[in-house]
Structures are given as C-alpha cells and as structure tokens.
Amino acid sequence: MFLQPLNRPVRNWRGMNIWVVGASSGIGAALARAMLQQGANVAVSARSASVLESLFQSDANAMVLPLDVNEQQAWKLAHEKMRARWGQVDMLVYCVADYVPERSWEMHPDRARRMVMTNLAAYYDALALLLPSMLQAGKGHLALIASVAGYVGLPKATVYGPTKAALINLAEILYNDLHQLGINVFLINPGFIATRLTEKNDFAMPALLGPEQAAAAIMAGMERGEFEIHFPRRFTSWLKLIQLMPYRWRFALMQRLVTT
Numbered sequence: 001m002f003l004q005p006l007n008r009p010v011r012n013w014r015g016m017n018i019w020v021v022g023a024s025s026g027i028g029a030a031l032a033r034a035m036l037q038q039g040a041n042v043a044v045s046a047r048s049a050s051v052l053e054s055l056f057q058s059d060a061n062a063m064v065l066p067l068d069v070n071e072q073q074a075w076k077l078a079h080e081k082m083r084a085r086w087g088q089v090d091m092l093v094y095c096v097a098d099y100v101p102e103r104s105w106e107m108h109p110d111r112a113r114r115m116v117m118t119n120l121a122a123y124y125d126a127l128a129l130l131l132p133s134m135l136q137a138g139k140g141h142l143a144l145i146a147s148v149a150g151y152v153g154l155p156k157a158t159v160y161g162p163t164k165a166a167l168i169n170l171a172e173i174l175y176n177d178l179h180q181l182g183i184n185v186f187l188i189n190p191g192f193i194a195t196r197l198t199e200k201n202d203f204a205m206p207a208l209l210g211p212e213q214a215a216a217a218i219m220a221g222m223e224r225g226e227f228e229i230h231f232p233r234r235f236t237s238w239l240k241l242i243q244l245m246p247y248r249w250r251f252a253l254m255q256r257l258v259t260t
Contacts, residue, residue: 005225006175007184010141013219014039017086021045021069021126022095024052026195027145027218030211031093034219036061043082043089069096069122070114079129091141092130094123099197101156112159119163123170131178138182143222144171145188148230151239152250155257156203175227186222189230190214191239207235 010016018035022028024046032042036059044052045067056062063085065078082089098118100111123144134140149157150164157164171187178185192198192205193214209217209232221229230236242250 006227007186007225009225010222016040016090017088018091018093019043019045019082019089020093020095021067022097024048024055026197027190027193027211027214028095029055030215031095031218032056034215041086045078070117072125075125075129088133088137089130091143092126093143093145094126095145096122097197099160099200101200102158103156104158107158115159116163119160120166134183135181141184141186142174143186143188145190146171148189148191148236148239150189151243153254155254185227187228188218189228189236191232191235207232
C-alpha cells in the first residue's frame with residue numbers, strides 16, 4: 001500500500017484533451033509543446049492571442065484560447081469553446097504566475113492584490129468550471145504549478161511565496177477530496193527555471209534549469225503517478241530539509257541569505 005503511487009499514472013498521452021493555462025512562455029509553453037509531441041490535444045491559454053498563435057498555430061492538435069484568468073466570463077467562454085471542439089477536458093494545467101521580487105517594505109497593495117488574484121484566486125474559477133464534469137465522468141487530472149518558494153519564507157518573495165504556499169495547501173485538500181472519486185491531483189514544485197519571471201532576480205539561482213527540462217520532469221512525474229513533482233532534487237531536497245528545521249535555525253539561515 002505504502003509503495004503504490006499516490007496518483008494513477010498517466011499511461012498514454014495520445015488523444016488526451018489537456019488545457020494548459022499560462023502557455024505563452026516558460027514552463028507552460030514548453031509543457032504544451034511536449035504534450036502535443038506525445039499526441040495530446042492541447043488547448044493553450046494566455047492573455048496574448050498573437051503570441052499563442054505564433055507558437056502553436058501550425059499544430060493541428062493545438063487550440064488557441066486567449067484568456068485573462070482574472071475575468072470570470074473569459075473562463076466560461078474559453079471552456080465552452082474547448083468543450084464544443086473536444087468534449088470532456090481530461091487535464092487542467094494551471095501554470096499562471098505573477099512575480100515581483102520585493103522585501104516587505106517594498107510591497108504595494110494594488111500589485112499584491114493582483115498577484116494574489118492571478119496566482120491563486122483565479123484557480124477557483126477554473127475549479128468551478130471543470131470539477132462538475134470530471135466528477136460526473138469519475139476521472140480527470142488537475143495539475144497545479146506552485147513553487148519551492150511555498151516551502152519556506154524565502155527572501156524577496158513577500159507576495160509570491162504566500163500564494164505558492166496556498167497552492168500547495170490547496171493541492172493537498174483537493175487530493176484528499178478527489179482522489180477516491182477518480183481524479184488525479186498533481187502538485188508541481190519547480191526550483192529555479194529560466195523564464196521571464198526569474199529574469200527579474202538579482203541573485204544567484206542554484207541548479208537553474210531550462211523550461212524544456214522542467215516540462216520533461218513534470219511529464220515523467222505524472223507518468224510515475226507522483227503527487228508532488230519537485231525538481232531539481234539536488235536543490236529542492238535541501239529546501240525540504242530546511243522545512244524540518246526549528247524556526248530558530250531556519251530564521252538564522254534566512255538572515256544569512258538576505259545579507260549575502
């Protein structure tokens with residue numbers, strides 16, 4: 001029992017109807033391309049229709065669905081278009097994130113509110129749309145891309161870190177609620193990935209990976225049926241160890257990171 005995978009492994013990508021939200025760049029774009037290469041039907045969403053079309057219009061199994069995740073009606077319209085073309089949505093990958101590296105005194109409330117909406121609150125609109133049909137079918141896959149920034153309180157992650165910690169918590173709740181009802185929940189916690197978001201960082205990023213490496217790790221984890229897919233292990237394992245430290249030790253280590 002304890003050696004069984006927590007999720008049902010993904011055995012075959014061919015013919016799966018997958019919705020990747022946040023597919024215009026970075027991990028989302030790389031993941032959509034990799035899934036298309038494996039024969040999946042992939043709906044790709046982001047705010048920029050032109051960027052999505054330039055990336056995916058040549059693939060017959062791709063469907064461009066422009067979407068601002070903070071607009072409820074836009075979710076409904078995009079979902080209706082996908083259902084009209086392909087029917088059931090088999091997998092939702094939520095790969096949307098806003099990020100500003102900032103200390104607590106640099107935080108601006110309007111910007112913080114927008115980040116919380118984008119990184120976390122908008123996902124509830126997706127759940128409300130997709131869960132009913134998945135529950136009725138007794139199958140489906142929900143993939144939340146959080147971050148190792150949600151493990152511990154890291155420097156300069158004043159708003160970003162708490163939203164990712166909330167996604168980690170939400171994934172655990174969803175797994176407990178939905179696993180016995182036939183729905184897989186994948187929690188994806190990448191380390192540093194070379195994207196437009198990490199370009200904002202002015203500090204060294206250990207074990208930096210490319211988006212294609214991240215996509216390969218995510219799909220491999222899904223094929224193994226893992227609940228938490230974290231990578232690269234040589235970096236994420238250290239952060240998991242820090243999670244176990246008493247706060248006195250953890251805070252001392254964080255202060256060293258801030259001052260170096």
